[in-house]
Amino acid sequence: MTSGAMRFNLARPYPLGSEQSAAYRRDGHILLHGVATPEEIGHYRPIITGIVDDVARRRDRQKRLDDYSAMFTQVTNVWRMSEEAKPFVLAERFGRIAADLMGVTGVRLYHDQALIKEPGGKPTPWHQDHYYWPLATEHTITMWLALVEIPPEMGSMSFATGSHRNAAFPQMPISDRSQEVFEGLIREGRTPTPHYSLKAGDATFHSGDILHCAHGNSGTRRREVLTVIYYADGTRIMEPDHEHRRVDMGVFHPGLTPGDLAASELNPIVFGG
Numbered sequence: 001m002t003s004g005a006m007r008f009n010l011a012r013p014y015p016l017g018s019e020q021s022a023a024y025r026r027d028g029h030i031l032l033h034g035v036a037t038p039e040e041i042g043h044y045r046p047i048i049t050g051i052v053d054d055v056a057r058r059r060d061r062q063k064r065l066d067d068y069s070a071m072f073t074q075v076t077n078v079w080r081m082s083e084e085a086k087p088f089v090l091a092e093r094f095g096r097i098a099a100d101l102m103g104v105t106g107v108r109l110y111h112d113q114a115l116i117k118e119p120g121g122k123p124t125p126w127h128q129d130h131y132y133w134p135l136a137t138e139h140t141i142t143m144w145l146a147l148v149e150i151p152p153e154m155g156s157m158s159f160a161t162g163s164h165r166n167a168a169f170p171q172m173p174i175s176d177r178s179q180e181v182f183e184g185l186i187r188e189g190r191t192p193t194p195h196y197s198l199k200a201g202d203a204t205f206h207s208g209d210i211l212h213c214a215h216g217n218s219g220t221r222r223r224e225v226l227t228v229i230y231y232a233d234g235t236r237i238m239e240p241d242h243e244h245r246r247v248d249m250g251v252f253h254p255g256l257t258p259g260d261l262a263a264s265e266l267n268p269i270v271f272g273g
Contacts, residue, residue, distance in 0.1 A: 008040050010091035016100050024101040028164035028210035031196045035094065035203040036145060044088045045147045045200075049224055051081050052114045073116045077266070078226070079109075089228060094143055094203075095270030098230040101205055102139045106233035106272025108263065110135070111252050117155040117223040123216040125179035126160070126186070129229070130208035131171050134245040134253070135262055139232035140208030146198035147224040154219040157204060158195040160186050160211035169211060173244060182211055233273050235262045 014035060024030040036044075055075045075081075079089035089112045099107045110133065130140055150156050160182070163169055169185060172178050186193060195215070196204060206212055208229070217223050239258040240246035249256065253264045 007043070008037075010040075010087055010093055012093055014093055014097050016097055021101050021103065024205060024207075025103065027159075027161045029159040029161070029204060029206040029212070030101065031198070031202065031204050032097065033199070033202050035097065035143070036088075036201040038201060040088070041147060041200045044085060045224065047082060047085050048078055048088075048114050048147065048226055049116065051075055051078050051085065052116050073118070075114045077111050078114050079112055080266075089226070090268065090270055092271050094145075094228060095230060095272075098141045098143060098205065099232075099271050102141055102232065104139050104232040104272075107141075107230040107270055108233050108235070108267045108273075109270050110140070110229035110231055110267065112229070113227045115223075115225045115227060117214070117217045117225075119217050119220055119222060121155060121217040121223070123179075124155075124157075124214035125174050125176060126182035126211050126213040127174035127178050128163075128169070128171070128209055128211055131173060132244045132248055133208060133229075133231075134238050134240045134249040134258075135208075135231050135235050136238035137232055137235040138207075138209065139235070141205055141230050142208065143203050143205050143228045143230070145203040145226045145228070146200055147226060148200050148221065150198045150223055150225070151219070152195050152197060152215055153217075154221065155214050155217040155223040156195055156198060157206075157212050157214045158193045159204075159206060161192040161194065163191060163211040164207040164209035166191075179213070186211070230270060231262065233263075233269055236260060237262050 052075045056073050079086045095107050237258050237260050
């Protein structure tokens with residue numbers, strides 16, 4: 001066991017109330033304060049950002065189809081790159097929150113991503129995450145954990161409240177076109193689009209089916225975030241209906257085919273099971 005894992009109780013439950021779970025299911029997103037402690041952030045932040053900086057220096061695109069470098073630097077599956085980071089990424093506390101918000105008994109890891117938006121980083125267009133995932137379930141959720149203080153001007157996210165339950169929004173990849181289409185539909189439907197200021201250790205959780213975007217970073221510090229994506233244990237692989245899902249199936253569910261349980265070596269149970 002690493003020194004960090006011994007020092008911190010990452011299985012300690014977060015005090016989540018039933019009203020918060022109900023609000024998440026209604027809105028498709030929620031802000032939770034103090035999901036990680038200042039001490040945990042102080043320990044794990046330099047480990048995670050050090051990995052991102054190393055990958056960026058090597059210009060490793062990690063098998064991605066798209067280049068998001070103008071918006072942010074991203075590194076996927078940090079837990080596979082660092083034994084020191086692994087217990088934090090796979091923390092039972094975070095997985096329990098994800099399960100409780102969705103109302104399921106257990107969750108598996110889809111993958112993690114460390115995201116850094118440098119000063120001057122462009123906005124991230126409106127999009128839905130589940131578009132990319134070959135997962136035959138509505139029970140998908142992303143934790144977006146702030147590693148530093150993130151006011152809106154540094155690139156915090158906005159959410160189209162309730163859009164995870166609105167079939168009027170088409171399925172499409174993230175792009176300037178998705179920004180134009182979704183922005184128009186949001187305006188026409190007068191959909192609320194709240195955004196949050198986060199302190200280090202705060203996290204938003206959002207459904208894989210909700211529309212969300214991120215502001216550009218007009219601040220002087222870089223925005224540093226760890227995201228972890230979870231889905232309900234027992235989920236099966238869907239038949240990929242476009243290239244993005246086909247690629248994700250090969251990368252994040254190696255050796256699996258449509259109809260199989262989504263339970264490869266890259267998808268450990270984080271909570272429950």
